[in-house]
């Protein structure tokens with residue numbers, strides 16, 4: 001079976017006739033390949049649709065959809081893991097950036113710190129794009145390496161004639177719904193992975209992550225269809241060569257009516273935009289000086305009918321298996337991602353800025369984040 005996925009993808013990349021997406025969920029060994037039957041462009045209008053959605057950071061843009069009714073899904077088993085572990089860093093840091101890139105980024109960060117100091121907003125997530133020449137421009141080989149290397153990430157490879165090729169290995173879930181349950185997460189704060197010793201987080205990281213948790217909880221409270229909101233304890237979540245602070249949040253939801261509202265309440269969270277949301281967004285649009293496109297947008301399964309089997313082991317009853325078909329939604333934030341453009345990868349990376357940020361440390365953080373992609377591109 002493992003042989004099947006890569007040749008299938010290679011055929012699709014050779015013809016590039018219709019949109020398709022291949023993805024593997026965190027910790028899973030199944031890779032799904034959804035291929036559209038035609039080359040028509042479809043969009044999500046109100047989140048009642050079923051299919052695979054691919055949405056830009058900017059919520060005002062149209063959200064692409066590969067509809068269930070116009071696509072087929074193939075399922076492959078992919079169990080290979082690379083000899084290197086998730087953590088290993090393959091290349092020299094800063095190899096693809098210049099002093100000018102660093103200077104420009106640090107000036108941008110300082111401007112944000114100054115405006116935060118003036119009380120204009122509390123947090124803003126700033127980002128940049130890095131161009132890396134591909135040692136091997138074969139998208140299938142790159143996707144294979146992402147699958148092998150990042151078994152704990154959501155690894156995806158999207159192609160649409162209007163968007164081009166996007167790939168990534170994201171640690172961040174946006175929203176999962178099944179029946180009347182939903183899950184989301186507040187993910188922020190970054191440090192390099194540690195093999196030994198206790199993981200410690202400084203006040204800057206703890207504060208920037210708790211801003212995300214508080215925002216999500218408040219937003220959820222404002223959605224009438226959401227009930228029984230619960231938040232776990234923050235923990236350190238590993239993501240390739242990095243660690244983040246993560247709080248898992250769950251609750252119940254009237255899924256059919258509430259999906260659009262809950263997605264709009266969550267996206268964009270302060271993990272990728274800032275706080276207050278509108279002020280931070282304005283700063284990003286005016287100052288970042290480039291188009292994020294699908295970076296920090298979201299993607300994933302939307303209202304996909306899935307068979308759920310449960311063993312019921314009640315007293316005085318034989319073991320019985322119940323099975324039901326329910327629509328599931330499983331969306332992720334498009335981070336640690338890149339767009340492949342001919343012989344180059346455009347890598348998108350950013351980080352959260354608060355009053356305690358240091359411009360040079362923020363620059364280094366983006367270099368560390370870009371390693372997730374660079375380590376599968378070079379060599």
Ligand SMILES: C=C(O[C@@H]1C=C(C(=O)O)C=C[C@H]1O)C(=O)O
Pocket residue numbers: 125127172187188189190244271272335336348349350351352353369
């Ligand atoms: C913005 C990115 O990541 C987000 C920002 C983080 C931070 O500021 O520490 C951590 C995880 C993500 O929520 C990115 O990967 O580009």
